[in-house]
Amino acid sequence: MAEALRVGIAGLGTVGASVARVLNEKAAELTRQCGRDIVVTAVSARDPKRDRGVDLSAAKWFDDAVKMAETADIDVFVELIGGDEGPAHASVKAALEAGRHVVTANKALLAKHGVALAEIAEKKGVLLNYEAAVAGGIPVIKTMREALAGNQVTRVFGILNGTCNYILTRMEAEGISFDACLKDAQRLGYAEADPTFDIEGHDTAHKLSILTSLAFGTRIAANDIYMEGISNITQADIRAAAELGYRIKLLGVAQRTESGIEQRVHPTMVPTASVIAQVHGVTNAVAIETDILGELLLSGPGAGGNATASAVVGDIADIAKSRPGFQHAPVFGWPARELKPYKKAQMRSHAGGYFIRLTVHDRIGVFAAIAKRMADNDISLESIVQQAAGPETQAQKTVILVTHETTEAAVRKAVEGVTKDGHLTDKPQVIRIERAE
Numbered sequence: 001m002a003e004a005l006r007v008g009i010a011g012l013g014t015v016g017a018s019v020a021r022v023l024n025e026k027a028a029e030l031t032r033q034c035g036r037d038i039v040v041t042a043v044s045a046r047d048p049k050r051d052r053g054v055d056l057s058a059a060k061w062f063d064d065a066v067k068m069a070e071t072a073d074i075d076v077f078v079e080l081i082g083g084d085e086g087p088a089h090a091s092v093k094a095a096l097e098a099g100r101h102v103v104t105a106n107k108a109l110l111a112k113h114g115v116a117l118a119e120i121a122e123k124k125g126v127l128l129n130y131e132a133a134v135a136g137g138i139p140v141i142k143t144m145r146e147a148l149a150g151n152q153v154t155r156v157f158g159i160l161n162g163t164c165n166y167i168l169t170r171m172e173a174e175g176i177s178f179d180a181c182l183k184d185a186q187r188l189g190y191a192e193a194d195p196t197f198d199i200e201g202h203d204t205a206h207k208l209s210i211l212t213s214l215a216f217g218t219r220i221a222a223n224d225i226y227m228e229g230i231s232n233i234t235q236a237d238i239r240a241a242a243e244l245g246y247r248i249k250l251l252g253v254a255q256r257t258e259s260g261i262e263q264r265v266h267p268t269m270v271p272t273a274s275v276i277a278q279v280h281g282v283t284n285a286v287a288i289e290t291d292i293l294g295e296l297l298l299s300g301p302g303a304g305g306n307a308t309a310s311a312v313v314g315d316i317a318d319i320a321k322s323r324p325g326f327q328h329a330p331v332f333g334w335p336a337r338e339l340k341p342y343k344k345a346q347m348r349s350h351a352g353g354y355f356i357r358l359t360v361h362d363r364i365g366v367f368a369a370i371a372k373r374m375a376d377n378d379i380s381l382e383s384i385v386q387q388a389a390g391p392e393t394q395a396q397k398t399v400i401l402v403t404h405e406t407t408e409a410a411v412r413k414a415v416e417g418v419t420k421d422g423h424l425t426d427k428p429q430v431i432r433i434e435r436a437e
């Protein structure tokens with residue numbers, strides 16, 4: 001049997017401790033599958049005394065993850081510390097430069113330094129595996145990097161943040177407000193004490209930037225993502241969406257267009273009958289649309305110790321199965337040096353259907369004025385419905401419009417016009433509609 005694969009794990013928190021436990025508990029199966037043992041020979045975290053719920057006594061302890069990356073007797077460095085700089089970045093870079101394979105679950109790190117790290121890995125002939133960094137346990141990286149060879153991806157989109165999907169699911173199921181839902185999610189541990197990163201779309205954007213690179217062979221451009229979070233989604237939107245046959249999801253979407261590549265994260269209306277609309281709670285999903293295959297949807301647990309450990313262990317097992325001297329697949333599907341510059345499509349040229357909800361004064365002529373603003377901007381309407389507001393707001397009405405395909409620029413101009421006309425009593429709401437099967 002080949003020599004054991006020696007693994008060093010830096011970070012023994014939710015994911016790191018789960019990885020160590022799975023490697024222990026599944027040692028016999030992994031040996032059978034990989035044809036060699038996988039042993040944890042080194043570990044690093046901040047507190048050497050903390051009980052991690054797994055026996056790590058055989059592994060050498062390192063206070064310094066960078067030192068472990070450079071000097072430990074390991075073949076694979078597993079980074080599960082987190083953060084886009086500091087010890088995570090320094091240790092991953094050091095491990096690759098020392099010619100060690102790296103496995104990481106760190107989307108923030110890859111969104112910022114992924115291409116530079118991939119260049120080092122490819123120069124050194126080692127693997128940089130990161131299945132857990134996007135959609136946790138869902139094997140989307142492998143699918144895009146390996147299983148879809150020959151396919152040209154036209155669009156990739158997904159529910160990439162469990163916290164947002166949990167909140168939107170409960171808002172719809174229970175009719176409660178965004179704020180009430182968020183508080184409850186925090187109490188139950190589904191949302192962080194500071195939820196900004198999740199609910200404003202940053203976490204989704206990090207993951208999307210990696211998928212974009214895999215889909216289109218472009219350099220990662222995490223700072224070039226149009227981003228809107230879910231905090232302004234109201235019950236009125238959710239109810240109107242349901243009546244129109246849609247459900248609201250926070251999607252990350254990357255799409256090839258004539259003017260470049262769109263990367264956008266925003267609340268989106270998807271048809272209630274589509275497969276992605278059935279993805280509820282903390283579950284994640286990624287849809288990949290290609291010229292040969294059509295639309296493929298992968299869904300499953302996007303976070304949590306076990307689900308994430310499953311992806312990390314899969315990455316480690318791939319390294320155990322790889323043979324020395326064998327050329328590895330490029331980190332982002334194309335050699336890092338050949339990744340093309342990212343050509344950004346302007347959001348204003350985004351084409352699609354739109355949902356527009358306007359709260360207006362209940363006055364004669366308002367409805368006609370809104371319809372005229374739409375027509376003036378060449379927006380063709382699928383429907384326009386006027387609803388009376390509740391008894392406490394009798395002086396107002398709600399107007400809900402659904403457009404046929406139009407452009408972001410036209411919608412913005414039309415809504416600006418309606419606002420200027422002085423008919424609105426509240427901020428207008430605009431939600432993009434996404435085609436999905």
Ligand SMILES: NC(=O)c1ccc[n+]([C@@H]2O[C@H](COP(=O)([O-])OP(=O)(O)OC[C@H]3O[C@@H](n4cnc5c(N)ncnc54)[C@H](OP(=O)(O)O)[C@@H]3O)[C@@H](O)[C@H]2O)c1
Pocket residue numbers: 010011012013014015016044045046047048050063064065079080081082083087105106107108132133136302303304305308
């Ligand atoms: N949690 C998830 O569901 C999930 C899902 C997908 C991806 N991820 C990614 O996985 C990574 C880890 O997440 P997590 O949830 O496991 O985080 P976590 O529970 O906060 O664990 C972080 C670990 O890093 C250790 N650490 C901190 N600073 C260190 C340093 N300077 N040197 C060595 N170790 C250090 C901590 O040590 P102490 O324990 O001693 O404090 C802790 O064990 C992140 O990149 C995250 O984005 C997590």
